[in-house]
Amino acid sequence: MEIITKFNWDTFGHLRPYYARVFNFGERMANGHCKILVFLSLNGLVAMGSLISFLSAMVFGYMYWFPTSSPVLRSYAISESNVSNGKCHVFHGSWIRDESYPLYDASRCPFAERGFNCLANGRKDNGYTKWRWKPKDCDIPRFNARAILENLRGKRIVFVGDSLSRTQWESLICLLMMGIEDKRSVYEINGHKITKRIRFLSVWFSSFDLTIDYYRSVFLVQPGPVPRRAPKRVKATLRLDKLDDISKEWVNSDVLIFNSGHWWTRTKLFEM
Numbered sequence: 001m002e003i004i005t006k007f008n009w010d011t012f013g014h015l016r017p018y019y020a021r022v023f024n025f026g027e028r029m030a031n032g033h034c035k036i037l038v039f040l041s042l043n044g045l046v047a048m049g050s051l052i053s054f055l056s057a058m059v060f061g062y063m064y065w066f067p068t069s070s071p072v073l074r075s076y077a078i079s080e081s082n083v084s085n086g087k088c089h090v091f092h093g094s095w096i097r098d099e100s101y102p103l104y105d106a107s108r109c110p111f112a113e114r115g116f117n118c119l120a121n122g123r124k125d126n127g128y129t130k131w132r133w134k135p136k137d138c139d140i141p142r143f144n145a146r147a148i149l150e151n152l153r154g155k156r157i158v159f160v161g162d163s164l165s166r167t168q169w170e171s172l173i174c175l176l177m178m179g180i181e182d183k184r185s186v187y188e189i190n191g192h193k194i195t196k197r198i199r200f201l202s203v204w205f206s207s208f209d210l211t212i213d214y215y216r217s218v219f220l221v222q223p224g225p226v227p228r229r230a231p232k233r234v235k236a237t238l239r240l241d242k243l244d245d246i247s248k249e250w251v252n253s254d255v256l257i258f259n260s261g262h263w264w265t266r267t268k269l270f271e272m
Helices: 002-011 013-032 034-039 041-065 145-151 163-177
Strands: 093-097 131-135 156-161 186-188 200-205 210-216 221-224 237-243 255-258
Touching: 145 163, 156 163, 163 200, 163 210, 163 255
Parallel strands: 156 210, 156 255
Antiparallel strands: 093 131, 186 200, 200 210, 221 237
């Protein structure tokens, strides 16, 4: 009752002058016209009933048309359900906090590049690892490394791009490593360390015959010569009609993941 009372005063505070006029009118009717109301009791009751009905209708109408006046308590609890309502666009959503994250410890993953391994480099806080993507109209099932490994058995996945692709490649491998009991069964086929200086990297999950490759290809297409009469500011060109010379290595992949965006070439940087 205390909550309702407080809600009514706070919500309808701007209507107090109106209420005051109505109540003063009622008081004058009671004090100055008491005799008339006695003789015209029926009409008076009808009038008062109409007034009360009118006020009630106003109050309930206000509550109906302006429901946002009530206090709003936002909950960020994570639903356990993974059932979609039939409409799901995985790219429309937001990042929500999930205390059960992260899904893997990057400092213990041998395929996490040192330059991007924040925990191993001494970062103290870990709040940035506890966010997951939540689509607006559905739930994404929790990542199950073992089930995904089974589905990818005998497959070849290829990442193509710049450092963004390489870190995605590293992250997927670290995620899948959580479903492997014998960590020694997963290794880079050429014995290379994970570094940006190597153009091709390949990790093999031997117990699942799964290969996950990375090819460094910044532009995805071949660079070309500078035209003879080009302005001096033109330092390089791209052959948009020809794929990168290593593109033939991507052909036999079961899944091809590539990205490209704005690349900061030398002419795009400030000269100091």
